Amino acid sequence: MTAKRKGKILEDLVAMMHEVPGVVVEKRKKLPVLRSEKKRRREVDVLITSHVAGYPVRIAIGCKNEAKALDTAAVDNFVRILKEVGIPVQQGILVSAKGYTRDAQDAATLCGIRTLVFEGLNADRLSQEINTAIQSMVFLLITQINLNLLPYVDDSFDDGPQFVNAVLDTKGEPSAPELFSCLWQLWVSGVIPARIGDHIVNLKAKSAEATWQVVGAVTVTGLIASVPGTFSRSILKNAEAGEIERLRVTAKFGEIKGPLTLEPVNSEGALSDIVHKEPMSLVTRVRVPRIMTSVSYWPPSDEAMKKAKALFDAGKPVIFDDVESSNLADAWRIPIRLRGCVT
Numbered sequence: 001m002t003a004k005r006k007g008k009i010l011e012d013l014v015a016m017m018h019e020v021p022g023v024v025v026e027k028r029k030k031l032p033v034l035r036s037e038k039k040r041r042r043e044v045d046v047l048i049t050s051h052v053a054g055y056p057v058r059i060a061i062g063c064k065n066e067a068k069a070l071d072t073a074a075v076d077n078f079v080r081i082l083k084e085v086g087i088p089v090q091q092g093i094l095v096s097a098k099g100y101t102r103d104a105q106d107a108a109t110l111c112g113i114r115t116l117v118f119e120g121l122n123a124d125r126l127s128q129e130i131n132t133a134i135q136s137m138v139f140l141l142i143t144q145i146n147l148n149l150l151p152y153v154d155d156s157f158d159d160g161p162q163f164v165n166a167v168l169d170t171k172g173e174p175s176a177p178e179l180f181s182c183l184w185q186l187w188v189s190g191v192i193p194a195r196i197g198d199h200i201v202n203l204k205a206k207s208a209e210a211t212w213q214v215v216g217a218v219t220v221t222g223l224i225a226s227v228p229g230t231f232s233r234s235i236l237k238n239a240e241a242g243e244i245e246r247l248r249v250t251a252k253f254g255e256i257k258g259p260l261t262l263e264p265v266n267s268e269g270a271l272s273d274i275v276h277k278e279p280m281s282l283v284t285r286v287r288v289p290r291i292m293t294s295v296s297y298w299p300p301s302d303e304a305m306k307k308a309k310a311l312f313d314a315g316k317p318v319i320f321d322d323v324e325s326s327n328l329a330d331a332w333r334i335p336i337r338l339r340g341c342v343t
Contacts, residue, residue: 003066006125010065010118011045013128013234014095017248018061024049031085042081060085061093063118065125069099075107089113097125100239115239120232128232133280135253138271139223139262139328140194142187142291147179147201147216164192164201173212179203180298183218184291194285196222196268218291222265223328224274229253231280251280262328288331296323301333 008028015027029047033040046061062078064070075094082092090112099117100108108115122129168174168182182203186192192199203214231251237244265271275281290297295318296304307323316322324330 006065007045007063009125009127010063010095010097010121013120014061014063014118014236015046017234017236017246018046018048022050031087033084034086036084042084044081044085044087057091058087059091059093060087061095063095065097065118065121067098067125069101070094070096070104071101072104072107075100075104075111075113078113079111095236096239097121105239109240116236116245117239119235119237128234130230130232131279133229133231133251133253133282134226134275134278135229135251135282135284136224136226136275137260137284137286138265139225139286139288140196140220141223141288141328141331142183142192142218143221144219145180145183145216145291145293146218147203147214149173149212150215152205152211152213162193162197162199164199166191166201166203167206168203168214169206171207174203174214179214180291180293184298187291188287188289190287192218192220194220194287196220196265196271222271223262224265224271225260225262226274227253227256249280251282259327288328290331292320294320296320297331301330303333 011027015025019025026047026049027045029044030041031044031047033042044060045063048059048061050057060082062074062081064074074096078092078094079089082089092112093114093116094108095116095118097118100115105115120128164186166182166186168178170178174182183192183201186201192201198217198219200217201215204210205212229252231249234246234248234250235244236246265274271283275283290299292298295308300308304323308318311318311322
């Protein structure tokens with residue numbers, strides 16, 4: 001590949017990183033040379049044009065995709081181009097794929113040119129570096145409930161992500177359906193955190209005359225599905241300060257065909273181990289909008305209630321697998337609305 005073609009690769013990437021609303025970005029723009037009798041033109045690798053208070057402002061970017069650090073000759077040539085086309089030197093930016101010599105950096109700083117280093121090309125600088133990535137969808141679901149009815153104690157648990165304090169709006173001792181409805185409300189409202197693991201629950205009665213409270217724990221399990229993909233990064237880093245000035249990440253993931261295979265994840269540590277196997281991981285957490293009991297999702301759907309009643313009338317045990325299907329999408333069916341609790 002020719003040096004010119006390598007230069008175009010960098011020019012295209014740098015131009016793409018500056019494409020934002022309100023500005024015009026042009027690549028390899030030929031501008032007339034001022035005070036030239038032969039009407040000569042000089043090429044600016046990337047030209048950015050905008051308006052400030054109605055006045056046009058132009059910023060010129062020179063791009064050098066070379067195998068070694070730029071020397072003072074590259075800086076001097078860029079300065080000469082800017083002066084010939086009438087763009088103030090202080091509105092010039094020089095981008096190098098391999099950095100700058102100390103003398104070149106000093107020369108650029110002296111005349112006010114910003115120096116940037118581009119990171120994201122592969123070893124031979126012929127294209128962007130492509131890395132593997134993974135996109136994961138984690139469905140979070142309360143899968144275990146262990147509550148105990150205890151004598152009332154005028155006390156609440158310490159604040160913390162694993163502690164949940166709430167008030168039950170019921171006159172007498174709560175029934176199992178009332179407890180499930182309370183936990184469901186705490187879950188969908190975000191009071192119970194969307195984090196995998198156990199969460200301690202303390203439920204008190206709204207009535208001041210109550211002689212009981214409910215203490216226990218709920219377990220949040222993650223069900224993860226992942227799709228492989230690739231990503232590339234374009235980074236413009238300030239050569240002097242070493243700070244990133246612009247970053248653009250492009251990711252592509254495979255098309256999802258057919259049902260997803262869900263794998264259970266029982267801790268945040270296990271989730272971290274799974275999603276960080278690749279250099280780039282995109283993780284989306286989704287709360288399943290109902291909780292799971294030994295019988296059905298709660299609140300139950302009309303269909304689940306009919307199945308449970310039929311089993312009960314037939315004298316058969318009512319268990320989850322006979323009432324609900326293995327398809328997690330069933331948890332999004334419209335449930336019966338029940339009274340819950342207040343936090």
